[in-house]
Amino acid sequence: xxxxxxxxxxxxxxxxxxxxLSCSPISGHRSVSWYQQTPGQGLQFLFEYFSETQRNKGxxxxxxxxxxxxxxxxxxxxxxxxxxxxxxYLCASSYGGWSGNTIYFGEGSWLxxx
Amino acid sequence: xxxxxxxTSMDCAEGRAANLPCNHSTISxxxxxxxxxxxxxxxxxxxxxxxxxxxxxxxxxxxxxxDRKSSTLILPHATLRDTAVYYCIVRVPHGSSNTGKLxxxxxxxxxxxx
Numbered sequence: 001x002x003x004x005x006x007x008x009x010x011x012x013x014x015x016x017x018x019x020x021l022s023c024s025p026i027s028g029h030r031s032v033s034w035y036q037q038t039p040g041q042g043l044q045f046l047f048e049y050f051s052e053t054q055r056n057k058g059x060x061x062x063x064x065x066x067x068x069x070x071x072x073x074x075x076x077x078x079x080x081x082x083x084x085x086x087x088x089y090l091c092a093s094s095y096g097g098w099s100g101n102t103i104y105f106g107e108g109s110w111l112x113x114x
Numbered sequence: 115x116x117x118x119x120x121x122t123s124m125d126c127a128e129g130r131a132a133n134l135p136c137n138h139s140t141i142s143x144x145x146x147x148x149x150x151x152x153x154x155x156x157x158x159x160x161x162x163x164x165x166x167x168x169x170x171x172x173x174x175x176x177x178x179x180x181d182r183k184s185s186t187l188i189l190p191h192a193t194l195r196d197t198a199v200y201y202c203i204v205r206v207p208h209g210s211s212n213t214g215k216l217x218x219x220x221x222x223x224x225x226x227x228x
Contacts, residue, residue, distance in 0.1 A: 099205050
């Protein structure tokens with residue numbers, strides 16, 4: 001069974017640009033969540049989607065947005081990139097997002113903003 | 115904020131058991147304890163989780179105290195490849211709007227030495 005797949009794995013963007021990251025969850029999983037990891041802040045929750053609806057949102061500015069498609073695939077978008085957005089962005093999926101359903105992570109997308 | 119407390123770092127000799135403690139004194143009766151690890155530059159890897167009973171799988175054992183205020187992750191025969199940051203996470207219960215969200219602390223850096 002394929003794991004959580006994230007694309008692209010590495011990318012470099014210029015300040016002010018926008019970026020879209022893609023995530024394909026494990027087959028059958030309906031909950032997809034996104035996390036940002038930086039050396040200073042550690043792993044922080046961005047948002048979670050379940051059945052195309054945002055169910056939970058972390059404390060990030062509106063420049064960070066996401067969506068989920070009917071096939072459970074998800075994208076996240078960061079607009080007007082800032083240097084501080086340089087981070088590892090992780091996608092995770094679970095069957096239902098309930099507390100007994102294990103959450104599995106992808107390998108992440110490394111974003112560098114210059 | 116993370117609801118767990120872990121030592122910042124630990125060392126373990128290769129081939130010996132690694133015992134990683136976690137304090138979660140404010141845990142509620144229906145909150146799960148999850149363990150993940152993250153090897154540098156990779157996505158977090160699920161290890162094990164439990165609610166009340168001790169759990170064992172092919173990777174590790176999880177010992178939860180009777181009062182559930184602390185737990186220990188045991189890697190029975192640590193190898194150099196087990197060197198990683200280990201995160202202990204208390205996950206909010208089923209039915210909560212936050213159940214799909216994991217709150218990561220700083221974790222324990224385990225260094226397995228030859």
